[in-house]
Amino acid sequence: MTELILLGAGKIGRMIARLLHDSGDYSITVADADPEALKLIQQALPVRTEVVDASSEAGLTRVIRGKQFVISALSFRFNPLVAKVCLDCEANYFDLTEDIQTTQAVRELARRAKTTQVFVPQCGLAPGFVGISAFELTKWFDEVDTLHMRVGALPQFPTNALKYNLTWSTDGLINEYCNPCEAIYEYKRMDVLPLEGYELFDMDGIQYEAFNTSGGLGTLCETLDGRVRELNYKTVRYPGHRDKAKFLIEELRMKERRELLKDVLEFAVPITYQDVVVIFCSATGRRKGRFVQKSDARKVYPKFIAGEIWSAIQVTTAASVCAVVDLHREGKINDYGFIRQEQIPLPDFLANRFGQMYQGSEFVPRTLAQS
Numbered sequence: 001m002t003e004l005i006l007l008g009a010g011k012i013g014r015m016i017a018r019l020l021h022d023s024g025d026y027s028i029t030v031a032d033a034d035p036e037a038l039k040l041i042q043q044a045l046p047v048r049t050e051v052v053d054a055s056s057e058a059g060l061t062r063v064i065r066g067k068q069f070v071i072s073a074l075s076f077r078f079n080p081l082v083a084k085v086c087l088d089c090e091a092n093y094f095d096l097t098e099d100i101q102t103t104q105a106v107r108e109l110a111r112r113a114k115t116t117q118v119f120v121p122q123c124g125l126a127p128g129f130v131g132i133s134a135f136e137l138t139k140w141f142d143e144v145d146t147l148h149m150r151v152g153a154l155p156q157f158p159t160n161a162l163k164y165n166l167t168w169s170t171d172g173l174i175n176e177y178c179n180p181c182e183a184i185y186e187y188k189r190m191d192v193l194p195l196e197g198y199e200l201f202d203m204d205g206i207q208y209e210a211f212n213t214s215g216g217l218g219t220l221c222e223t224l225d226g227r228v229r230e231l232n233y234k235t236v237r238y239p240g241h242r243d244k245a246k247f248l249i250e251e252l253r254m255k256e257r258r259e260l261l262k263d264v265l266e267f268a269v270p271i272t273y274q275d276v277v278v279i280f281c282s283a284t285g286r287r288k289g290r291f292v293q294k295s296d297a298r299k300v301y302p303k304f305i306a307g308e309i310w311s312a313i314q315v316t317t318a319a320s321v322c323a324v325v326d327l328h329r330e331g332k333i334n335d336y337g338f339i340r341q342e343q344i345p346l347p348d349f350l351a352n353r354f355g356q357m358y359q360g361s362e363f364v365p366r367t368l369a370q371s
Helices: 011-023 035-044 057-064 076-089 100-110 129-138 170-178 241-251 258-268 312-329 346-351 355-359
Strands: 002-007 026-032 048-051 069-072 092-095 118-120 143-155 181-185 188-192 199-203 206-212 230-237 275-287 290-300 303-305 308-310
Touching: 002 011, 002 057, 011 026, 011 035, 011 303, 011 312, 026 035, 035 048, 057 076, 069 076, 069 312, 076 092, 076 100, 076 118, 076 170, 092 100, 092 312, 100 118, 118 312, 129 143, 129 275, 129 290, 129 346, 143 206, 143 312, 170 241, 170 258, 199 275, 206 241, 275 312, 290 312, 290 355, 303 312, 312 346, 312 355, 346 355
Parallel strands: 002 026, 002 069, 026 048, 069 092, 092 118, 143 230
Antiparallel strands: 143 275, 181 188, 181 230, 199 206, 206 230, 275 290, 303 308
């Protein structure tokens, strides 16, 4: 059994714990500052739990020491300290962050990693799977011209003016809407403004809007620097959402009062488990002398797992980090130190028992698979 500690017992943490426990290959401890969140985990799964303050180095050291793997499903602001403790305790580190500065801090720490140790940030949906999928597209071309990545977690049945429900971390959502966004334009790396770059597109007969948000590219700007003329990432929403979000964040200047914005959103915008995750990556370039295009389009819906409905964003985010951890445990991620998502081959990811959920397949717990 592989010893693993999961930091964070929220919506995504519960899904990660469920998937890893049901695989039968991980001995799991779940740690969180909230005893009530840990109680919910204990009611559903026979795992160990620990109350820990993630801002305390001593507390983190106490729960991480001796573990082979650490998954942080915490808010991005805790991750630099978690990564430091992992370095000191010689544990393998994985997180879900979309925050660019956090990833840079993790990379700096990874420079001092042991040759048996990996630091793999950005293991969620976007950044995460979308980077693996998009980079795989580029391998098909002799010369890549453009690479566009579009991802959104949307309510299946939008009813409010925002045409949106909370499905993921509110801190992460605000971060994406307020921070500068990386892109490549005419072979030059640059920052572009969030909520700009507006466009409309259709997929399966449904019209969506897309606009710049921060963090979704992960490390692809660096990896593809000088190799593509244009690279960008945009968040997908239903038409009309962007304008209302821009009014809140820019005209009402809520980006300067992020805690207030978080309080307003969590008070007024309900959570839904009836969501859909839209993933659309498209590349153009030259192959065998011709200018061609290739795309990867997916939709993931909620899944019924272990007697409970799990939202699409829970499934995709948790399945992604579980797949990356699993691939490393199986020796299919052989490097050490800082690992970029695009270093993970898409075929290996999709063949993994957790990654298969991006293909519409259901996760089969080991007990059922062997029966």
